[in-house]
Amino acid sequence: MRDVAIIGVGLTKFGERYESDLRSLISEAGIAAIEDANISNKDIDMLYVGNMASGRLTEQEHIGALASDTLGLSNPPSLKVENACASGGTALRQAYLAVAGGSSDFAMALGVEKMTDVSTSEATTGLGGAGDKTWELDEGITFPGLYALMARRHMHDYGTTEEQLAAVAVKNHDNAYLNKYAHFHKRITIDEVMKSKMIADPLKLYDCSPISDGAAAAILVPLDIAKKYNDTPILIAGSGQASDTLRLADRDSITGIKAARIASKKAYEQARISPSDVNVAEVHDCFTIAEIMAMEDLGFYKKGEAAKAIENGETKLNGKISVNTSGGLKGCGHPVGATGIKQAAEIVWQLRGEAGERQVTRADIGLTHNVGGSGSTAVVNIYKRVD
């Protein structure tokens, strides 16, 4: 299989984009990525669109064709890819496999979600479809409730505290404050998190990522032609994906995500690196507990040791490892289908040295970690700068 590089990325501002529909979000991110890659829209020969719930939230399915049409592409194969909150990461990985496997030379991965045209309650119910409708949602648990169960058990087993959960939110809001694309530009304190409204005990409002609109796009090409378009192509050095049971209760353990461990093991092996080689990582902090579990599942910390490390500031900008420099899902926002590709865009900018005020000093190797549902899907990609 061929080596694959990202030569262009683009984002929309994330947030409540009342003025923008699916088409305008797709245009904004898609054109930005095409311009960043120095290619023509007519060059794109394959389009993967990551999106979770356009059918339920906007009554529009078939958004692969919609996106191809909107961007004026030359009738390429296009399709929507759905894996709940990992839809974007899955679309990116499919684009990677298409280029690596030889069926595409200019693949676009585009993620989009338009969530604020319905009520928060309708959006939350829609997101519940990421879990098990029959054996979880219909039994009365909400999607935040699933992560609350994981948090409670993590607290029970490892002594993790609510203040440590809050530390994740504070750090990610600090990072988002420096990111013009972020949903939130508001620094918060541990005290504010602790006093925010209870959503699903122990998770409070500020432990939860928001409902956002937004889109993100990336252009992938074979490495051997990448330098024709871009001086600093970013190699996808490793990629792994795994699935697990749909229902949380069917897992051996709920204090970590097995699919993420399997996916990251494959990605590390392919990239021939170990977790300690990673300088900058975007991880799936749909709820604060998820970032703590991610740090452990990805091997950055031993089981039960991540929460204290985060509290101690080891994962801040230019800490031992810089985590969620974009602000993560918590601070940058979580337009579901876009998130996995936004993660890649942030790593590309960090590895290029283009991350502005949030640029980390050393960024040679980056990683993205995108999770679907309560951990039924995980996608992990590893990125290297090619000088």
Added chain:
Amino acid sequence: MRDVAIIGVGLTKFGERYESDLRSLISEAGIAAIEDANISNKDIDMLYVGNMASGRLTEQEHIGALASDTLGLSNPPSLKVENACASGGTALRQAYLAVAGGSSDFAMALGVEKMTDVSTSEATTGLGGAGDKTWELDEGITFPGLYALMARRHMHDYGTTEEQLAAVAVKNHDNAYLNKYAHFHKRITIDEVMKSKMIADPLKLYDCSPISDGAAAAILVPLDIAKKYNDTPILIAGSGQASDTLRLADRDSITGIKAARIASKKAYEQARISPSDVNVAEVHDCFTIAEIMAMEDLGFYKKGEAAKAIENGETKLNGKISVNTSGGLKGCGHPVGATGIKQAAEIVWQLRGEAGERQVTRADIGLTHNVGGSGSTAVVNIYKRVD
């Protein structure tokens, strides 16, 4: 890229499957395919699930993981693929590309749709999401209405008659009568079609495919290991996919589907055959006019000549070319995400000589044609028996 063969296929009975939910349909088709392939469920290393509207129709998203979980797979990468009514064909083609490209050795493509748990009106509205929500559906046209426009223009330009449309339905019900998996086991007459309720002039009830539940699955492996599992592996000799505008009104012509012409040209070139080499074809007859357009787009007949040929019986079982031996969408049923993979299953059975009462005498080369929306997506695959 590697040569790829199908070594196993499985179907559920299509129809109003009130007793079965998504999980049971997935089990039924998935296990049948695994058994037909003589492999273990643990062998599958990649799972593509074709589905259009589980979110809207059953409130369950994330059915890649649901299917992997249901079939007891070994944590493989899994995802849902959506391309409206071409979701199944797209999933099959993605599985083909994964094996051809070297990222999978045992890929499963599974298509499923559960449509009868909501009212016919809700299901039809959900299917409308295949078209352009903003510029078609919200303006008042229904999805049958889009194909009615195509039919009217075809009648105007080429003299196609309502009786010729009806001939498609009669033929496909005749074929479905011989297929134990088909939704309908009822032969109909031209007169009955003509007298059936008007849906969208000139399309009557019997010009329309039904709303069905069902699932279909196929197992794809590299050709060089296929004979270890199956004496008659079926080679995917060519595969093409293309997109077009989402909105019908944005096309140059509405008497044919450009995406199908682009996709089939690619597939024919890859397979190094011409249309006249095809013995048996499953084409996308969501409405009777669609089969007439397919015959022309695929090059089986010159523009404007297919309707008369169908009326003359040239596409019946063991005609000049045997078309929709399964009964097609019209007679076999149309559980949207399953359809494209059911088409492949029918061709596999025909090429193996296992199609029972509907077996065609000569079946060396087969073709499937799966369309999304009013033609915004088309997937065409070509199959050959490997002796």
